Amino acid sequence: MVYIVLFLQGISLIAQDLSLPVRDTWSFNTAYLMPAHKWECGLYQPFRYGLSNKFEIHANAIIFPLIPNAGIKIALGSRDGFVFASDHFISSQTIFMNVVSREGIGGLIAPEFDFPLIIAISNSFLVSKPIGSESLLSGSAGFVFAFRGDKPNPQSTIDLPVVYPRMTHSYEGITIRTGLSYKGAFSKKLFYEEGLQSFFVTRSKNNFFAENSGSLMWAAGRTIRIKAGYILSYGKYPFGGHWQLWPTIDFVFGSRI
């Protein structure tokens, strides 16, 4: 068993040692980890820190006071050019839901609702494969479920694209998430990413969502990167099927790359 772990760690290190600018600069959302003792944090992208070449911890820092959350990504090694990892994440949306359930401005949920403690756990499996020397294809599959008391009232949801699919498990059902992303380089500093993500929820209605995101990513300096693009979403919401296109922007700071 020890030999297997050492072997997996060995090939994991080898895989991460290969030079691949898009991976070194934009490893979020892939099976690659932050290198040991390196960190990065975006406004929206989670804070990530490489504990070692085997483990990465991460958390969404900005929303942490309202949605306490923490996760760990574990390198599982590589085989035939495929790199594997698993991701495990715990969060609670209860404080956020109770804060925005209020009268007046800022009331995203009607004040008549109170929410019990809801703890969500997400587990996912990631795989990445470099394609040539400039791009990286990644896939993920996982599920999110929640421990809670009574089911919250289904009319207490926040019916917004991007937000609603990420809160469904707090109300009813288990969310099965799959994703595919392709990252590549236009130049040494300019990169792009296209992604698809789907959410199936184990319940009878309002149970399917899909997102397509695209970004241009600029490594503006050794410690700051900027990404901007769009997210196009479709979903079956309580009010019916709905398409939405939103712009996205994020600033990512971190260790020198």
Add this chain to the structure above:
Amino acid sequence: MKVGSILKTVLFSLQITVISFIIHSCEMPATGFDDVEDAILYTKDQKVDAPKPDSTIRIMTWNIRFGIGRGLWAMDACGNRVIFSETEILEGLNNILDRINIVRPDILLLQEVHINSTCSAYIDELRWILEHSYFNYAAYGSSWKAQIVPSDGLGRMDECNAILSRWPISEAERIQLALRSDQGGLVRYFDNRHCIVKAKIEIPEFESFYAVNAHTSAFATDDTKYQHLVEFKDVLDNIAQSGNRFVAGGDLNTIPPGSDSTDFCFEDMCSDESFHHPGDDPQHKDGSNYAPEADWMVPLYTDYKCAVPLDLYQSDQQAYFTHTTRPEHFWDRTLDYLFTNYRWRDGSVITHQEFLYDSDHAPVSAEFALEKK
């Protein structure tokens, strides 16, 4: 060509195509409107035979308060509830449908109808009424539409003025009324955008006519409501000047000239409010003091025929009251009207005050004279 380059090209082309297509059809956080744009039309799949009218048809206007009856809604009536369940809304809609079936109007002007809104259990109320009633056609224009109203947990909102008809609607417009100028930009962005809906009704063997449905601002503290009334009359003037007939009505949110009571601050006051006392700010409750509006309706009464003529109203005002904010009280003021530039059948007007708990407004109906081709 390398696989990466092909993928890059395909993805880039796909992005541009998809974004171009979607960007024109996507919804903003709150929906703005053109000054005049097409209203949205609904048609019933299984149509009900429309009767051949003799010489008149009945027109009714009703602010249905999205089916919550006299519910304690937080936005008015000193209530504490924002969200109503599907059971409550369907019960309210069934009550409204029962009343409609009693009066049997041929053309129905509705205000505060919700389309898939959070607070009314995501029910398309107009579609529900159309499918469950004898009407075949409907046209609506949204007066408050937002993906999410980030206040009080209102959530998704689509409130509208609607016109329902037994006979075909040949054209329908949504006409934007002035936006309030007494609100901050962000509040105004997510708040009501009051409107008029105008539809042309085609009845075989009779001259076509326009139905016009308005809902003016209730709570503006500037001159927005006055502007709405001027804009409403402009629409009617344009129809009349083009030689056409109209029936027009709605919740105009102001009282008739010569009303005995003009200040309802005490009637509308919530337990934690105070008005009219030294130091009270504001002195009057928003939307409850009609004293400065005493003559705002005069031009409409002067130029057109109200279903309840002014002398009739002034002879027995209580008999024509159509609104109250107090959940358990009888009607205490008149806010709902029907006008025409042609003729109402004498004695045909009814203020349906007996429908006391189906909304915070009573419907008003009258028989409109048709003109043979």
